[in-house]
Amino acid sequence: MHQNRTLIRGDNLEAMREFPDESVDLIATDPPFNSKRDYFVPYRDERGRKSETLVRAFTDTWTWGDAAEAAYRELIVDVGGQVADTIQGLRQFLNETPMMTYLVMMGVRIVEIHRILKPTGSLYLHCDPTASHYLKIILDALFDTRNFRNEIVWSYHRWTGATKHFQRMHDILLFYVRDRKLSKFNILTEPYSEKSKHKARRKTTVHTDGTIDQIYTGDTSREKAMRDVWEISYLNSQAKERVSYPTQKPIPLYKRIIAASSDKGELILDPFCGCGTTLMAAEELNREWIGIDLTYLAIGAVEQQFERLFPQHKNSVTITGTPENVEQALALAHTDPKGFEEWCVTHVLKFKSNAKKVADGGIDGTFRFPIGRVQGKQAYGKAVAQVKGGNYTLGHIRDFRTAMQNQDADLGVFVVTSPPSSGMRTEASRAGTYRHPLFDMEVPALQIYEVQDYFSGILPKLPLGERAVL
Ligand SMILES: C[S@@+](CC[C@H](N)C(=O)[O-])C[C@H]1O[C@@H](n2cnc3c(N)ncnc32)[C@H](O)[C@@H]1O
Known part of the structure; x- marks a missing residue:
């Protein structure tokens, strides 16, 4: 088993297959979405355009072919049960489209995620509305609908042009536990209402990374258990954590997840870690962490971001999957x-x-x-x-x-x-x-x-x- 602060450069399917059963406390992850906007492509030029070569390379990954067929067979034959029924039904409906390719590729990875979670463990799967409804069906089949906890709406604001629909300003986080009877959950609270927020004395701390914590003292009886709609601002361009990874998410979002579903010293895994938002949030909250990403670029970015935010732990990160000799x-x-x-x-x-x-x-x-x-x-x-x-x-x-x-x-x-x-x-x-x-x-x-x-x-x-x- 890998030690704390390990970065694995490689395909997370192979990497997770090396993990023992029931060995991880929390998996919080943000896979590539199956939307044109995001795809798989972390590389863009300075004007934000995607590189054509890479778009083609990654689009191939989402084209039905041998790899998708093998993943499909695995879900039907090796996993079987409700997962097989669900996947078969989805294929009848979606045929061999990029969406179906995406779903079987995610399906085999979700099987591993489920296997390596401890009985007390939880999964938060970050999706956008193009695929969240399909992923939820697969998660229901694998985790059991009774272990579904929340569909969290992360709501944000950002600049967009006018379109013929309401502005799409949220992502979905699907929250499942491995076993609802054993799962762990730390209740987080928020002010009862906007009004009570003003009555209570507010202490605002602005951190150097641009994030803001508001602690309410005095009338704290007016706190209520936190809702499943979270208003957390997207990264502002000045945030210290910003490293211009195109799909980078805010650290406060992942800190909330980690605070709710794990305790100090527990192990957090992000198998699609990108530039390492989950891992930075885990470190801030004194959790152990392991990150996996396919690209050398992402792993290099996590290492640099970690050294910048936690200079006291410089040289404590172990990297595997890159040349060692x-x-x-x-x-x-x-x-x-x-x-x-x-x-x-x-x-x-x-x-x-x-x-x-x-x-x-x-x-x-x-x-x-x-x-x-x-x-x-x-x-x-x-x-x-x-x-x-x-x-x-x-x-x-x-x-x-x-x-x-x-x-x-x-x-x-x-x-x-x-x-x-x-x-x-x-x-x-x-x-x-x-x-x-x-x-x-x-x-x-x-x-x-x-x-x-x-x-x-x-x-x-x-x-x-x-x-x-x-
Ligand atoms: C949406 S991004 C994650 C962004 C991250 N949450 C952050 O804040 O930086 C998805 C990441 O998954 C990685 N990825 C895609 N397929 C993968 C695979 N099969 N194994 C490991 N990583 C993969 C991509 O390289 C990309 O960095």
Whole structure:
């Protein structure tokens, strides 16, 4: 069993299959929704557009094919019972559509979620209204309708254009317990009414992350048990927790869930953890946590967000599912070049991942570092990176030098898996030397970096600066 503060990079189905039965106290998770708005795609460019290549890759995941057929068979044959009846009925109605693909993919994962929850445990499944009604049927079949606790409405405000329907301003959280007789629930309260809220003396604490806690003293008898409609503001752009992960959710929302359905020291799992909202909320409330995500980018983002919010626990996070030695790194470069590139950018260099992916001008990652003040404003230098997991030529280095110029970059890191020839070194040296305007630092402007060095603790020579993978 994994220890506290573990991040698993990989498919949560395989990862959860490794968990023992009845080993987790609470699962609070926000899977990708089956809506065009969200899909599976965490990568966007700076204007918020999704990368076409990735949209296609992820859309394939939602197209009925061998994987969906295998998941379907598993639900019918291995799980059976009411789940099989439900899934069969849904297939008759939905046919082999992206929605049905989504539901069987979620179905096999929900089976694992149910298996690994302790008898006292709970599940909160975050969905949007496009799929929540279908997911509820599957959850009813698996958990038993009597273990359904709430359909929580998380209501928020955000900017949208005018449309021919009411503005869609809520998500749904489906709350189930493994066993209603054994389940644990800490009653949370809220002011009885708006009026009593004003009568009671209010102490407002504004946290540095932009969240607000209001504690009512005095007339607290006017508190009532909390409703299932929650008004919690979406992340504001200044919130300290904001790391611009497109599907990032507010920490206060997940703190509420964790406070209600777990106690200190208990284990919280988020198998679709994204940039780690559930995990940060768990840490704030002194719970143990494990997060799983498919992408290197998300795992890199959680690690950074954790170090920023909890610097006192720096270096206490264990990451699995990323290369741990040279052989694994080379194997990744061979089997999954995109994954290798993403890992090099977000884990080795800790550069901001280039979201565009298509027509990226040969740049896979960027890092901006402070170089003091110019005309009263903080100025930044720019480093860019390109990853070449396979063979490379002198021409590639020349092209990268051109890309550096086009990007106005001061520094460039060309990440490779085999040593450069002397001609390549000469070509790289043509980029000259970079001198930091503030510090006594002089480094080659174009560095060819062999990823093998990472495992000997050697990194490219770069100026200091706060890293941000997103
Ligand atoms: C809606 S986002 C979660 C956002 C998160 N709640 C936050 O606040 O950042 C869904 C995440 O699930 C991940 N994901 C999708 N399929 C997965 C799978 N099969 N296994 C693990 N993670 C997966 C995606 O990479 C994405 O980061």
